[in-house]
Every structure is written in structure tokens, then in C-alpha cells.
Amino acid sequence: MADFSLEVPVSFGHCDPAGIVFYPNYFRWFDRCFHALLQDRAGGHRAICAQLGAKGLGLMDVGARFPAPATEGDLMRLDLTLAEWGGKTLRLTYSGFVGDRTVVEGYELRGLFLERDGRMRAGDIAPLRALLEAR
Amino acid sequence: MADFSLEVPVSFGHCDPAGIVFYPNYFRWFDRCFHALLQDRAGGHRAICAQLGAKGLGLMDVGARFPAPATEGDLMRLDLTLAEWGGKTLRLTYSGFVGDRTVVEGYELRGLFLERDGRMRAGDIAPLRALLEAR
Amino acid sequence: MADFSLEVPVSFGHCDPAGIVFYPNYFRWFDRCFHALLQDRAGGHRAICAQLGAKGLGLMDVGARFPAPATEGDLMRLDLTLAEWGGKTLRLTYSGFVGDRTVVEGYELRGLFLERDGRMRAGDIAPLRALLEAR
Amino acid sequence: MADFSLEVPVSFGHCDPAGIVFYPNYFRWFDRCFHALLQDRAGGHRAICAQLGAKGLGLMDVGARFPAPATEGDLMRLDLTLAEWGGKTLRLTYSGFVGDRTVVEGYELRGLFLERDGRMRAGDIAPLRALLEAR
Numbered sequence: 001m002a003d004f005s006l007e008v009p010v011s012f013g014h015c016d017p018a019g020i021v022f023y024p025n026y027f028r029w030f031d032r033c034f035h036a037l038l039q040d041r042a043g044g045h046r047a048i049c050a051q052l053g054a055k056g057l058g059l060m061d062v063g064a065r066f067p068a069p070a071t072e073g074d075l076m077r078l079d080l081t082l083a084e085w086g087g088k089t090l091r092l093t094y095s096g097f098v099g100d101r102t103v104v105e106g107y108e109l110r111g112l113f114l115e116r117d118g119r120m121r122a123g124d125i126a127p128l129r130a131l132l133e134a135r
Numbered sequence: 136m137a138d139f140s141l142e143v144p145v146s147f148g149h150c151d152p153a154g155i156v157f158y159p160n161y162f163r164w165f166d167r168c169f170h171a172l173l174q175d176r177a178g179g180h181r182a183i184c185a186q187l188g189a190k191g192l193g194l195m196d197v198g199a200r201f202p203a204p205a206t207e208g209d210l211m212r213l214d215l216t217l218a219e220w221g222g223k224t225l226r227l228t229y230s231g232f233v234g235d236r237t238v239v240e241g242y243e244l245r246g247l248f249l250e251r252d253g254r255m256r257a258g259d260i261a262p263l264r265a266l267l268e269a270r
Numbered sequence: 271m272a273d274f275s276l277e278v279p280v281s282f283g284h285c286d287p288a289g290i291v292f293y294p295n296y297f298r299w300f301d302r303c304f305h306a307l308l309q310d311r312a313g314g315h316r317a318i319c320a321q322l323g324a325k326g327l328g329l330m331d332v333g334a335r336f337p338a339p340a341t342e343g344d345l346m347r348l349d350l351t352l353a354e355w356g357g358k359t360l361r362l363t364y365s366g367f368v369g370d371r372t373v374v375e376g377y378e379l380r381g382l383f384l385e386r387d388g389r390m391r392a393g394d395i396a397p398l399r400a401l402l403e404a405r
Numbered sequence: 406m407a408d409f410s411l412e413v414p415v416s417f418g419h420c421d422p423a424g425i426v427f428y429p430n431y432f433r434w435f436d437r438c439f440h441a442l443l444q445d446r447a448g449g450h451r452a453i454c455a456q457l458g459a460k461g462l463g464l465m466d467v468g469a470r471f472p473a474p475a476t477e478g479d480l481m482r483l484d485l486t487l488a489e490w491g492g493k494t495l496r497l498t499y500s501g502f503v504g505d506r507t508v509v510e511g512y513e514l515r516g517l518f519l520e521r522d523g524r525m526r527a528g529d530i531a532p533l534r535a536l537l538e539a540r
Contacts, residue, residue: 024432056423063468153326159297191288198333
């Protein structure tokens with residue numbers, strides 16, 4: 001059961017000369033899906049950072065595999081799951097489907113970045129968890 | 136009265152370090168809006184090209200102005216109008232609104248490109264007009 | 271005679287299913303060329319804004335036409351000219367060439383945006399001119 | 406020792422409202438680096454596909470981690486290594502540096518995709534290896 005879903009109509013301009021989605025676009029969609037979740041649950045990235053005194057909910061690690069291609073005219077449903085909360089990390093998983101065909105499966109590992117003594121470091125993730133699970 | 140409209144939720148990743156939409160994204164949205172119209176009215180760019188023996192509905196000229204900025208969390212409504220059919224050109228106009236604030240106004244001039252004797256040239260636009268106005 | 275030039279190797283991922291450059295990329299290259307000029311002449315956008323108390327060198331108006339397509343493997347030379355200084359505007363013109371073939375011609379109209387009483391407005395452009403013509 | 410390197414000047418437009426590189430851009434640079442290698446060693450993706458009867462050198466799996474941020478004005482050197490040839494796969498590794506600071510480390514797993522009986526499948530990778538190691 002996904003925590004959030006986004007519909008992505010695949011357009012001509014998302015595709016490359018082979019006629020399939022140019023892969024960096026999938027990561028733009030992962031990021032957009034995460035920010036749409038933030039908007040939906042806690043007023044968006046900017047509001048959350050202000051509330052938590054953070055610089056950003058930055059990315060530490062990311063990956064994806066592509067079992068099948070998607071192309072112009074496809075309607076992809078992208079599912080996000082808040083998969084695992086660590087001490088300083090949140091692991092999100094993503095699955096993209098066109099009909100019942102899986103076109104992408106991936107993850108993002110994110111932290112809550114704070115500025116301390118002029119340096120950025122990942123802080124305790126619990127306050128973000130509290131915000132996102134509040135409703 | 137617009138011929139087609141697209142809702143564009145402005146996301147964190149669409150914005151630049153000044154916190155406003157990085158302007159080339161507006162053109163990605165113009166192009167996406169045009170292709171969504173093609174999909175809606177005549178089965179999409181690929182189907183239309185196959186039917187008309189064309190290589191593409193390519194861009195000749197484009198422009199935009201930006202009366203006000205849009206930012207993370209804004210929901211933009213982008214209106215497209217089939218503004219003017221020439222002999223070999225279609226002029227599309229676009230207006231983007233966040234609430235009642237205009238954030239972009241622009242146009243695209245497009246042609247129906249055919250390959251003749253190994254060269255690409257703009258052909259008669261009437262067959263495209265017939266397709267798009269058919270319904 | 272151009273004021274600045276950038277070499278842009280056109281890559282597979284810049285092109286669309288028709289095999290030619292997806293047009294919003296040209297505007298990413300215009301913007302990149304402008305920022306490279308800022309870096310070259312006055313330490314970059316961030317340093318200039320800090321020095322002039324500005325929020326950004328934002329875009330008001332932009333346009334381009336595409337006399338010929340560019341494709342994967344082409345090496346485009348993009349020329350920028352500081353074409354015209356107004357009271358509150360700078361007009362930049364751009365020309366892109368692959369060999370001796372012109373693939374894009376366009377312009378950007380930019381202002382120096384300041385925050386005054388919580389609103390952004392275009393300020394006097396003369397301090398920017400002084401910086402860019404200093405050397 | 407890298408098999409290929411690309412210099413990437415990080416521009417304003419590559420960065421997000423947090424002022425650091427919007428992460429999908431790293432994958433655009435991975436892909437661009439790979440295609441630049443293809444150009445350098447064997448005439449580019451299109452020529453290679455024509456020679457090998459392939460549809461594309463497509464992506465199966467990709468990942469990256471980001472030990473430190475990169476920002477506007479940074480010059481990143483991106484190193485590519487042909488890390489491992491499998492029966493039907495090529496594993497590429499990438500490392501990006503700004504000065505002596507590592508900003509990204511990642512990989513791509515690619516295959517040589519052929520169309521057989523109307524379906525795409527990964528073929529024997531040996532002919533690609535022969536081409537890329539020929540010189």
C-alpha cells in the first residue's frame with residue numbers, strides 16, 4: 001500500500017531518440033513525488049524546513065532499475081512508500097507502473113540537513129517523522 | 136476561451152537558487168501542453184505523423200514574457216489557444232496563471248515537417264488543421 | 271563580434287524522438303552562457319548580487335527561432351552579445367552555429383531585481399553595466 | 406585510472422532553491438559522459454547501433470551517492486570507468502570531483518538492446534566491447 005501516488009503522463013519531450021523515457025526524468029519524478037507528499041502532509045519543503053530549522057531534506061543515496069521501457073503517450077502511476085526510518089535517514093521506495101507493467105523501481109535515502117558551525121550535517125530524523133505521520 | 140488547459144504543480148526541482156521557476160521549464164510545459172492537446176484530439180504526435188506522412192510538428196519560432204514569478208508550491212494553470220493557421224504554420228499562444236496572477240505569456244510557431252528528396256521542409260498545414268478541428 | 275562564446279556538444283539526451291534537440295534545451299544553454307559570462311567578468315551571479323544588493327539578474331522576456339535542426343554529435347558554438355543597455359534592462363542576443371549553419375538565434379531581456387518593501391522590482395541597470403564592462 | 410573524463414561547469418540553472426545541484430542533473434551528466442565516450446571511441450551511439458544492428462545501449466540499473474554538495478560556479482571533473490563486462494551487460498562507474506572533494510559516486514548497468522520478433526531484449530555484449538576496445 002503506497003503512502004502517496006502521482007500520475008505522470010509521459011510526453012514527447014520526456015523521450016530520447018530511441019523513443020523511450022530519457023532516464024534522468026525518472027529521478028525528477030521521484031523528487032517531485034516526494035515534494036508533493038511533503039506538500040500534502042505538512043505544507044511543503046519550505047514550511048517544513050522553517051519549522052524544523054533545517055536547510056533541506058537532502059539526498060544521500062539513490063538508485064533505480066528499469067524492467068521495461070515507457071514511451072510517449074503512456075500514463076505512469078508512481079507510488080511512493082515511506083519505507084524505513086533510521087536515526088538520521090528516511091528511506092523512500094518508488095514503483096512506477098504503466099497499466100500493470102512495472103517500468104521503474106527505485107529508492108531514495110534522505111536526511112534532514114542542518115547547518116552547524118558553518119557545516120552541513122544530517123540531524124536526527126525524528127522531528128520529520130513526527131510531522132509526516134501527524135495527520 | 137482556451138482550446139486546452141494543463142495544470143502544472145510547481146515543484147522544488149523546477150526552481151533555481153533564487154527560489155523561482157528556472158525559465159526553460161516554461162517551454163517544457165508549453166511543449167507538453169501542445170502534445171497533450173494532440174493526444175486529446177487526434178491520438179498523439181506519433182499517430183498524427185504516421186497519418187500525415189510527416190516527420191514532426193516542429194518548432195520554428197517561440198517567445199515568452201514573465202510578468203510575475205512562480206515558486207515552489209504554486210499551482211499554475213496553463214492555457215493553450217490555437218491562435219492562427221497560416222499556409223504552412225500554426226501559431227499557438229500560451230498563458231500561465233497562478234490564481235489570478237499571470238506568470239507567463241508566450242507563443243509557439245510550428246510547422247508540419249516532411250522529408251522531400253532527403254531534406255526537411257515545412258508542408259501545407261491544412262491536413263493538421265483538419266485533424267485537430269475534426270471532433 | 272561576440273562578447274562571450276560557449277561550446278555545446280549536443281548529446282543523445284538533449285534530443286527528442288524526432289532525433290533533434292528538444293527546444294527548451296536551447297534556453298538552458300542561453301542561461302548557462304549568460305552565467306558563464308558573469309563568472310568570467312565579475313565572479314558569478316552570487317558575487318554580483320551580493321555586491322549590488324540584488325536578488326537576481328532575472329528574465330523579463332525571451333525568444334528564439336530555429337532556422338535548422340541540430341542533432342546528436344553536433345558541436346554547437348553559442349555566441350552571446352551584450353546588445354543593448356536600457357535604463358532598467360539588458361538585452362542579450364544569442365546565435366548558435368554548427369559549422370557554418372545557424373541552428374538558433376534568440377535574445378533575452380534581463381533586469382536587476384531588488385527587493386523593496388517586500389516586493390521585487392527592476393532597479394537601475396547601470397551598476398551591472400559598470401561591473402561587466404570594468405575589465 | 407579513468408577511461409574517459411568530462412568537465413562539467415556547474416551553473417546557476419543546475420541548482421535548486423537550496424543552492425546545490427538538483428540531483429537528476431548528475432544522471433544527465435553520467436549519460437552525457439557515456440555518450441561522449443562512445444563518440445570518442447567509435448563514432449557515437451547512432452553509428453554503433455547501425456554497425457551492430459542494435460536499437461540502443463540502454464540502461465538497466467543505475468545508482469549514486471552524494472558525499473558532498475556541489476554548487477554554482479564549481480567545476481566538476483567526472484571520471485568514467487568501463488568497470489566490468491558481463492555476458493549481456495556493461496557496468497560503468499562514475500566519480501565526480503570538485504577539486505579533491507568527491508561530490509558523486511555512481512554506476513550504470515547497460516545492455517545492447519536488439520529487436521527480435523517484435524520484442525526488445527538484451528543481446529551479447531561482446532561486439533560492443535570489441536568496438537570500444539578496438540583502438
